[in-house]
Amino acid sequence: MKMKGAFLIGIVLGVFSGSxxxxxxxxxxxxxxxxxxxxxxxxxxxxxDKLRTDLWEKAGYTHNEAQKSNxxxxxxxxxxxxxxxxxxxxxxxxxxxxxxxTLRGDFDIQVDCQIDFLEGVYDMxxxxxxNVIGKEKEIGKADTVFMCLLRRxxxxxxxxxxxxxxxxxxxxGNWHKIEKFNGSLRIVRIGDEVSTLYRLKEAxxxxxxxxxxxxxxEVMLGLKLQNFVINRASITASASATATxxxxxxxxxxxxxxxxx
Amino acid sequence: MKKIALGFLSVLLFCLAFIxxxxxxxxxxxxxxxxxxxxxxxxxxxxNDSFEKLKxxxxxxxxxxxxxxxxxxxxxxxxxxxxxTGCDIAPTLFWKGKFASKEEDARRYFMxxxxxxxxxxxxxxxxxxxxxxxxxxEKAVAFFTKAADLGSTNYKLYYLLASLFFxxxxxxxxxxxxxxxxxxxxxxxxxxxLKSKIDKERDTSGPKIILYxxxxxxxxxxxxxxxxxxxRGIATDKSGVAWIRVNAMDTPFDTRGNFLKDVPIHVGSxxxxxxxxxxxxxxxxxxxxxxxxxxxxxxxxxxxxxTREKDLYGKSFAVVIGINxxxxxxxxxxxxxxxxxxxxxxxxxxxxxxxxxxxxEATQRRILTELFHRLPEKVGRNDRLFFYFAGHGxxxxxxxxxxxxxxxxxxxDVANYGATAISMDQIRSLSSRIPAKHILYAMDSxxxxxxxxxxxxxxxxxxxxxxxxxSMRVVQxxxxxxxxxQVQEKGGHGLFTSYFLNALKGEADFxxxxxxxxxxxxxxxxxxxxxxxxxxxxxxxxxLEGEGEFLFxxxx
Numbered sequence: 001m002k003m004k005g006a007f008l009i010g011i012v013l014g015v016f017s018g019s020x021x022x023x024x025x026x027x028x029x030x031x032x033x034x035x036x037x038x039x040x041x042x043x044x045x046x047x048x049d050k051l052r053t054d055l056w057e058k059a060g061y062t063h064n065e066a067q068k069s070n071x072x073x074x075x076x077x078x079x080x081x082x083x084x085x086x087x088x089x090x091x092x093x094x095x096x097x098x099x100x101x102t103l104r105g106d107f108d109i110q111v112d113c114q115i116d117f118l119e120g121v122y123d124m125x126x127x128x129x130x131n132v133i134g135k136e137k138e139i140g141k142a143d144t145v146f147m148c149l150l151r152r153x154x155x156x157x158x159x160x161x162x163x164x165x166x167x168x169x170x171x172x173g174n175w176h177k178i179e180k181f182n183g184s185l186r187i188v189r190i191g192d193e194v195s196t197l198y199r200l201k202e203a204x205x206x207x208x209x210x211x212x213x214x215x216x217x218e219v220m221l222g223l224k225l226q227n228f229v230i231n232r233a234s235i236t237a238s239a240s241a242t243a244t245x246x247x248x249x250x251x252x253x254x255x256x257x258x259x260x261x
Numbered sequence: 262m263k264k265i266a267l268g269f270l271s272v273l274l275f276c277l278a279f280i281x282x283x284x285x286x287x288x289x290x291x292x293x294x295x296x297x298x299x300x301x302x303x304x305x306x307x308x309n310d311s312f313e314k315l316k317x318x319x320x321x322x323x324x325x326x327x328x329x330x331x332x333x334x335x336x337x338x339x340x341x342x343x344x345x346t347g348c349d350i351a352p353t354l355f356w357k358g359k360f361a362s363k364e365e366d367a368r369r370y371f372m373x374x375x376x377x378x379x380x381x382x383x384x385x386x387x388x389x390x391x392x393x394x395x396x397x398x399e400k401a402v403a404f405f406t407k408a409a410d411l412g413s414t415n416y417k418l419y420y421l422l423a424s425l426f427f428x429x430x431x432x433x434x435x436x437x438x439x440x441x442x443x444x445x446x447x448x449x450x451x452x453x454x455l456k457s458k459i460d461k462e463r464d465t466s467g468p469k470i471i472l473y474x475x476x477x478x479x480x481x482x483x484x485x486x487x488x489x490x491x492x493r494g495i496a497t498d499k500s501g502v503a504w505i506r507v508n509a510m511d512t513p514f515d516t517r518g519n520f521l522k523d524v525p526i527h528v529g530s531x532x533x534x535x536x537x538x539x540x541x542x543x544x545x546x547x548x549x550x551x552x553x554x555x556x557x558x559x560x561x562x563x564x565x566x567x568t569r570e571k572d573l574y575g576k577s578f579a580v581v582i583g584i585n586x587x588x589x590x591x592x593x594x595x596x597x598x599x600x601x602x603x604x605x606x607x608x609x610x611x612x613x614x615x616x617x618x619x620x621x622e623a624t625q626r627r628i629l630t631e632l633f634h635r636l637p638e639k640v641g642r643n644d645r646l647f648f649y650f651a652g653h654g655x656x657x658x659x660x661x662x663x664x665x666x667x668x669x670x671x672x673x674d675v676a677n678y679g680a681t682a683i684s685m686d687q688i689r690s691l692s693s694r695i696p697a698k699h700i701l702y703a704m705d706s707x708x709x710x711x712x713x714x715x716x717x718x719x720x721x722x723x724x725x726x727x728x729x730x731x732s733m734r735v736v737q738x739x740x741x742x743x744x745x746x747q748v749q750e751k752g753g754h755g756l757f758t759s760y761f762l763n764a765l766k767g768e769a770d771f772x773x774x775x776x777x778x779x780x781x782x783x784x785x786x787x788x789x790x791x792x793x794x795x796x797x798x799x800x801x802x803x804x805l806e807g808e809g810e811f812l813f814x815x816x817x
Binding site for chain 1: 344345348349350352353355356357359360361362383386387389390394414415416417418421445446
């Protein structure tokens with residue numbers, strides 16, 4: 001009984017220590033030295049004034065048969081100079097983009113995003129993801145580092161965290177409780193270390209969220225919003241989740257590999 | 262039943278909320294905040310491992326509960342689920358294909374995506390590329406073409422299609438697809454490289470060179486006094502003209518390839534060589550022999566003074582055009598009167614053949630036929646030709662800068678005058694087709710962009726001057742006004758023609774030698790018409806080539 005009481009106290013303390021302002025991060029300065037010149041990188045920067053099919057493919061992927069049998073692509077559109085993504089109702093749904101090119105070696109990428117989580121919706125998840133995903137393995141098993149703004153249907157609060165999945169194992173890093181997010185997400189790889197950073201709107205400095213070991217192979221990039229987490233097997237999704245992305249930039253990249261087509 | 266279900270759901274949601282709320286706090290508890298050192302999950306402590314397990318357990322529990330809740334929700338029809346269509350499933354297969362390690366697996370996934378969603382463009386492109394890499398050109402083209410037909414906006418697709426047709430030797434199709442690629446992304450380096458290859462394949466010859474002056478007619482040996490000679494012509498090439506040289510001297514040219522270069526000639530045989538190269542480096546050349554003679558002033562006696570045109574000209578020709586009643590342009594009042602009056606004056610001035618073309622006769626076809634087919638057959642090297650036009654004129658601003666003048670025939674279109682009118686470039690080129698010694702164009706209409714050399718002033722009063730200038734070729738032009746000016750009318754004639762007729766009555770004979778030269782005509786008309794019109798209309802005068810003078814004889 002004592003153990004249980006201590007556990008609950010720990011839980012309560014944990015909830016408060018996980019609030020966004022008391023975060024683990026510090027002001028971060030990371031610089032990728034090995035990079036292509038800016039004039040080369042500029043082509044890949046995207047302010048989402050139009051949907052650039054030369055840079056992006058529409059994202060849409062399911063992880064199991066249950067999801068596959070009841071899935072619809074969400075809406076991925078450019079509206080008012082931003083990439084606007086919205087999930088469908090009544091099904092598993094994903095909206096967003098994956099890059100049609102890959103990065104190799106060191107890189108530094110960032111994107112602005114905004115999400116206001118729906119309150120009181122328990123029959124779906126709300127998951128905004130900015131990720132890099134290795135090309136060496138098939139998609140369901142690929143190594144990945146992702147930054148995630150997540151509201152699980154089973155929770156009454158939302159979280160912001162980054163994580164990596166390597167060889168099928170998920171390692172969740174630091175996380176924060178949040179109500180909504182309006183700011184920028186950034187992923188930097190130098191050597192075999194990937195750092196995740198964020199910057200709230202109006203803030204001037206980046207804060208580091210995590211650092212993970214990650215192989216230096218080819219990765220593609222993703223920006224997406226989905227209404228399910230990977231292991232969700234059923235859904236009713238009575239509402240549409242919505243988010244926006246804007247100002248995608250490649251600040252630095254050692255190598256950008258274009259597809260032949 | 263519904264009430265029971267909702268009650269049960271409320272309890273479940275309460276439990277879920279509690280469990281879910283506690284779950285992340287565990288994570289926070291085991292992931293110390295304020296940690297400024299690097300932390301690699303794979304190196305985490307057993308404490309962390311137990312956290313992960315606990316966390317997973319919590320997720321699973323919450324997952325079961327939420328699944329139960331959703332089943333109940335389904336029963337009470339909160340939100341009916343929608344079965345996936347083929348096009349909903351296709352993206353998953355597409356992405357599996359994108360990440361497939363084996364080419365054949367990728368192709369299979371893409372084909373499945375196509376089967377499920379035949380309007381999904383991207384898999385066609387990727388399957389096409391699979392076949393292209395395998396060397397199966399026909400299948401590659403089939404899949405690529407399907408993607409194109411479905412409306413792909415992928416510049417790489419059109420580049421690859423163009424390169425496949427290029428390999429097949431079908432340059433037309435290659436060019437067509439390459440254009441689409443470059444329309445989508447004009448700076449795509451691979452497309453630009455292929456364009457250069459296609460251009461090179463299609464263009465293996467150097468620029469076409471046409472010499473307007475000196476004439477290059479076969480067998481003709483030109484005799485010139487020893488002086489500079491103007492070499493004038495045009496070089497054209499579909500790949501663009503890179504450079505033109507006349508006798509190894511770099512020669513400037515305009516955007517259409519027109520060039521003009523003065524080169525010195527010597528007594529005896531002179532070879533003029535015009536060379537040109539296109540943008541691909543293909544070269545061509547043209548040469549013409551010119552015989553240079555020292556100019557010797559003919560002996561002059563009083564009896565030999567050139568007081569009659571027959572002494573200096575073989576035959577005298579005139580083409581006189583006047584148009585009042587246009588088909589599509591506003592009518593004019595006195596253009597026909599002007600033409601008739603000029604014709605009468607020319608008859609009295611000793612012209613042998615005057616071709617008068619009025620109103621409905623003055624079509625583009627008739628005028629061009631007269632100028633470019635009939636006259637060249639009649640006019641000889643020692644003859645003179647006077648061309649008079651009274652009617653509408655138009656000046657076009659060229660996109661690359663500069664201007665081009667037109668005379669408007671009776672059937673000229675208002676909007677499409679570029680195709681239905683006669684450009685001053687055409688008129689000017691007449692001088693290379695007609696070997697007449699002297700040509701004078703008088704245009705009672707307003708133009709700009711004629712590229713005139715302004716008159717150098719009045720002739721010196723020397724007795725042998727007429728003989729000298731009469732021996733030298735010249736093409737001169739006088740127009741009623743510049744671009745944007747309105748032609749004035751007075752006393753039943755256009756103001757310009759009215760003064761032109763006065764000039765031929767002797768008012769332009771400044772040196773009173775009973776001969777009005779082209780230069781005198783210009784020098785008289787320019788201020789006279791300008792003053793009479795209150796500066797609304799100022800004639801332009803200039804010489805298009807040569808050093809001679811067109812001569813009008815006033816009679817005794």
